[in-house]
Amino acid sequence: MRARLGDDIDDFCVKCKRVMNHAVVSLVNDEPAKVRCRTCHSDHDYRHEQPPPPKVDPRKAALFNQVLENVTGGVPGTEGPAEDKVTAAEEETA
């Protein structure tokens, strides 16, 4: 089956985060190259109904856990008394 411009086609919409009804807006070798979401009207490459792979960066995840650990189970810091520098503004009223 050859796709034509304006054809209705199912594809995964990144904005809608689900497979939505799309219209073909660009063709390459009779294959949909770009599609437009009928719901949010955003153009994107035809992705054959495949959702984008989840972006899980193991290093980032580890870093995040480390930060979380520091915040929740860290050694309580020795906080000295905060020195409040009170600057008395001297106003002279002549």
Ligand SMILES: [Zn+2]
């Ligand atoms: Zn959409």
